[in-house]
Amino acid sequence: KAGVTQTPRYLIKTRGQQVTLSCSPISGHRSVSWYQQTPGQGLQFLFEYFSETQRNKGNFPGRFSGRQFSNSRSEMNVSTLELGDSALYLCASSHDRVGGELFFGEGSRLTVL
Amino acid sequence: QQPVQSPQAVILREGEDAVINCSSSKALYSVHWYRQKHGEAPVFLMILLKGGEQKGHEKISASFNEKKQQSSLYLTASQLSYSGTYFCGTPGSGNTPLVFGKGTRLSVIA
Numbered sequence: 672k673a674g675v676t677q678t679p680r681y682l683i684k685t686r687g688q689q690v691t692l693s694c695s696p697i698s699g700h701r702s703v704s705w706y707q708q709t710p711g712q713g714l715q716f717l718f719e720y721f722s723e724t725q726r727n728k729g730n731f732p733g734r735f736s737g738r739q740f741s742n743s744r745s746e747m748n749v750s751t752l753e754l755g756d757s758a759l760y761l762c763a764s765s766h767d768r769v770g771g772e773l774f775f776g777e778g779s780r781l782t783v784l
Numbered sequence: 785q786q787p788v789q790s791p792q793a794v795i796l797r798e799g800e801d802a803v804i805n806c807s808s809s810k811a812l813y814s815v816h817w818y819r820q821k822h823g824e825a826p827v828f829l830m831i832l833l834k835g836g837e838q839k840g841h842e843k844i845s846a847s848f849n850e851k852k853q854q855s856s857l858y859l860t861a862s863q864l865s866y867s868g869t870y871f872c873g874t875p876g877s878g879n880t881p882l883v884f885g886k887g888t889r890l891s892v893i894a
């Protein structure tokens with residue numbers, strides 16, 4: 672069974688640009704969550720999608736957005752990039768059982784110059 | 785609200801035991817534990833449920849304190865492969881996904 676796949680794995684952008692990251696969940700998983708990981712803050716929740724609907728959103732500015740497609744694949748977009756957006760962006764999928772296990776992808780490492 | 789983990793980092797020799805704590809300002813009804821090795825994805829270790837039921841790794845166990853505002857993860861007879869950053873995650877309010885602590889970096893040396 673294939674795991675969670677994230678693309679691209681690495682990318683470099685400059686301030687003001689925008690970026691789109693993609694996540695393909697494990698087959699059969701309908702819930703996809705996104706987390707931002709930085710050395711100082713750990714894993715910060717961005718948002719969660721279930722059946723193409725955003726179900727929860729973390730405390731991030733509106734520059735961060737996402738969506739989920741009918742096949743459960745998800746994308747997140749960050750517009751008007753800032754230096755502080757440099758981070759590892761992790762996607763996790765789950766069966767959507769309450770308290771269920773999250774399966775993480777290896778992440779997309781974004782560097783903003 | 786983000787749980788607080790302690791210690792921030794710990795170094796062990798092979799075979800030694802370790803305890804990692806995860807504290808919250810409110811009573812916990814479940815705690816999830818994940819381990820992330822350098823350059824890899826976080827991997828599920830276990831879930832500790834409010835009744836003390838545990839699901840997950842065989843050689844790792846966890847418990848709640850009396851008020852269920854702290855969970856401790858016990859790593860016994862540590863191996864080199866235990867090295868990594870350990871995160872605890874607690875459900876947010878309502879049905880929100882996990883809120884993770886900042887992590888505890890564990891290094892096991894020979």
